[in-house]
Amino acid sequence: MKQSQKNVSIAAWNAEQHLNQVVKDMPPSGIRKFFDLVSEMKGAISLGVGEPDFVTPWHVREACIYSLESGITHYTSNKGMPELREVISETVRSEQGLTYDPIEQILITTGVSEAVDLAFRATLNPGDEVIVPEPCYVAYTPDILLTGGVARTVPTRLENEFRLQAEDVAAAVNDKTRALLLSYPNNPTGAIMTRSDLEDLADVVVENDLLVISDEVYAKLTYSGSHVSFAQLEGMQERTVILNGLSKSHAMTGWRVGYVLGDPSLVGAMTKVHQYTMLSAPTMAQVAALEAMQKGEVEMLQMKHEYDLRRRMFVSGLNRIGLDCFEPRGAFYAFPSVKAWGLSSEEFAERLLKEQKVAVVPGSVFGPSGEGFLRCSYATSREELIEALDRIEIFLSSL
Amino acid sequence: MNEILEILSENAKATSSEIAALLGRPEAEVAKEIRELEDAGVIRKYITLINWEKLDQSYVFAVLELKVALQRKTGYDAVAERIANFSEVESVRLISGDHDLSVTVRGKSMKDIAYFVAEKIAPLEGVQSTCTHFILRSYKEHGVILTEKQRPQRLVITP
Numbered sequence: 001m002k003q004s005q006k007n008v009s010i011a012a013w014n015a016e017q018h019l020n021q022v023v024k025d026m027p028p029s030g031i032r033k034f035f036d037l038v039s040e041m042k043g044a045i046s047l048g049v050g051e052p053d054f055v056t057p058w059h060v061r062e063a064c065i066y067s068l069e070s071g072i073t074h075y076t077s078n079k080g081m082p083e084l085r086e087v088i089s090e091t092v093r094s095e096q097g098l099t100y101d102p103i104e105q106i107l108i109t110t111g112v113s114e115a116v117d118l119a120f121r122a123t124l125n126p127g128d129e130v131i132v133p134e135p136c137y138v139a140y141t142p143d144i145l146l147t148g149g150v151a152r153t154v155p156t157r158l159e160n161e162f163r164l165q166a167e168d169v170a171a172a173v174n175d176k177t178r179a180l181l182l183s184y185p186n187n188p189t190g191a192i193m194t195r196s197d198l199e200d201l202a203d204v205v206v207e208n209d210l211l212v213i214s215d216e217v218y219a220k221l222t223y224s225g226s227h228v229s230f231a232q233l234e235g236m237q238e239r240t241v242i243l244n245g246l247s248k249s250h251a252m253t254g255w256r257v258g259y260v261l262g263d264p265s266l267v268g269a270m271t272k273v274h275q276y277t278m279l280s281a282p283t284m285a286q287v288a289a290l291e292a293m294q295k296g297e298v299e300m301l302q303m304k305h306e307y308d309l310r311r312r313m314f315v316s317g318l319n320r321i322g323l324d325c326f327e328p329r330g331a332f333y334a335f336p337s338v339k340a341w342g343l344s345s346e347e348f349a350e351r352l353l354k355e356q357k358v359a360v361v362p363g364s365v366f367g368p369s370g371e372g373f374l375r376c377s378y379a380t381s382r383e384e385l386i387e388a389l390d391r392i393e394i395f396l397s398s399l
Numbered sequence: 400m401n402e403i404l405e406i407l408s409e410n411a412k413a414t415s416s417e418i419a420a421l422l423g424r425p426e427a428e429v430a431k432e433i434r435e436l437e438d439a440g441v442i443r444k445y446i447t448l449i450n451w452e453k454l455d456q457s458y459v460f461a462v463l464e465l466k467v468a469l470q471r472k473t474g475y476d477a478v479a480e481r482i483a484n485f486s487e488v489e490s491v492r493l494i495s496g497d498h499d500l501s502v503t504v505r506g507k508s509m510k511d512i513a514y515f516v517a518e519k520i521a522p523l524e525g526v527q528s529t530c531t532h533f534i535l536r537s538y539k540e541h542g543v544i545l546t547e548k549q550r551p552q553r554l555v556i557t558p
Contacts, residue, residue: 038555048556313420
């Protein structure tokens with residue numbers, strides 16, 4: 001006869017008890033609340049979208065469709081399609097003068113997001129610190145925490161147009177600091193780092209023997225001069241891991257294709273983690289990425305030109321209506337100050353949404369140093385930007 | 400390429416103040432340049448692209464391919480200009496290949512166009528043959544896909 005389990009007291013199942021403590025303690029994204037508010041609102045204009053408004057160019061989509069028709073549906077090698085790595089190697093060499101061996105030094109990832117995670121996981125031991133300039137994209141700190149590392153945030157400031165200052169980095173370094181994260185052109189500020197800004201940092205980096213993890217996903221969207229990577233500074237290539245992708249430059253966010261460029265041993269370590277978690281980036285997306293990198297330059301430049309036109313119009317419009325905004329030189333964000341209006345950035349954003357139906361993201365979502373600012377994306381049609389400016393002006397006159 | 404023309408070619412309604420804001424230039428300067436482009440005949444007309452197929456009462460369009468005898472001195476110009484004068488004619492182009500002129504014609508009905516070709520175009524001195532292609536459906540005009548469905552939506556807020 002089957003034994004009864006009377007003696008064992010059965011506690012109610014509590015999934016909470018089975019959660020990882022780091023995940024449990026992780027606060028939900030500050031964007032969530034606004035997402036819910038905007039989703040329910042009819043007729044709202046959203047300047048809160050961190051992706052291009054363009055659809056991926058047709059020839060790229062068509063190349064993917066053709067690959068599916070041809071049955072190209074298998075895994076690729078862990079590091080990604082050899083042809084794609086070769087074309088990336090060639091592009092980076094001709095555009096930035098940097099040489100990366102497509103076999104040893106390039107890894108294709110599932111978006112730059114995966115690349116960021118891999119970089120931390122492959123390099124940090126528990127307790128290791130990473131310097132993270134703020135305000136910044138929302139994923140860095142949680143990704144560092146998940147590895148058991150510590151994110152040491154360093155504020156950037158309006159008076160420096162949100163460029164990272166070497167002395168701030170030097171002041172944040174301690175004997176546990178292993179890496180410096182760079183994210184320029186920057187989301188949310190639109191700031192870029194010039195060659196001389198980076199050279200100032202290089203001294204601190206070398207002195208403290210830091211690894212530099214450089215997220216350059218907005219590199220192509222640089223509107224004054226061309227993007228300079230930390231890896232382009234003399235002697236800095238080997239201690240820099242470049243993370244890049246096609247999401248922003250080629251309007252390919254949903255495809256999830258990114259890539260890593262770096263020292264063979266670093267890329268090798270990241271490949272190990274990638275191999276056991278992702279195996280390989282989606283094949284059909286890699287095919288599309290190959291087409292975009294080989295033949296997508298014309299559309300890429302057209303989109304960049306359109307962002308640049310909107311950038312001028314929108315930033316001058318913000319300043320005209322009374323929201324002070326420095327000139328963002330990269331990405332597709334304007335980061336105006338609301339400090340003169342006596343509201344916190346969250347209050348401002350919430351009231352603007354409720355009263356005039358314009359959605360922006362409060363700067364505080366991107367870290368405490370973003371408080372007092374709003375992130376406004378100009379990856380939105382000209383008509384909507386003009387309408388949004390009108391509505392913000394009405395809102396300001398009601399304050 | 401002239402940036403003002405690029406903007407106007409996409410949107411004939413763009414005002415000088417909007418264009419000035421997009422380009423970061425003074426409005427007066429932009430307005431002056433537009434006037435100069437108009438005076439020089441570079442800007443010929445500000446047109447509106449209409450999807451006639453959305454309307455109950457529409458027009459009929461046809462493309463005519465003409466073979467034309469080359470004239471001493473005037474080449475194709477004299478015939479082409481005579482054809483261009485008809486108000487039914489929307490465009491006249493000299494083309495390479497089997498035919499010489501490609502002519503777009505707009506009429507109220509197929510019969511209208513057929514009569515127009517028979518009475519006005521075919522008898523012209525120099526026109527050796529005509530071939531009329533009625534347009535059954537237009538998929539794309541001036542870079543705009545007319546059959547496009549609703550655009551896919553983005554998430555309203557993303558980091």
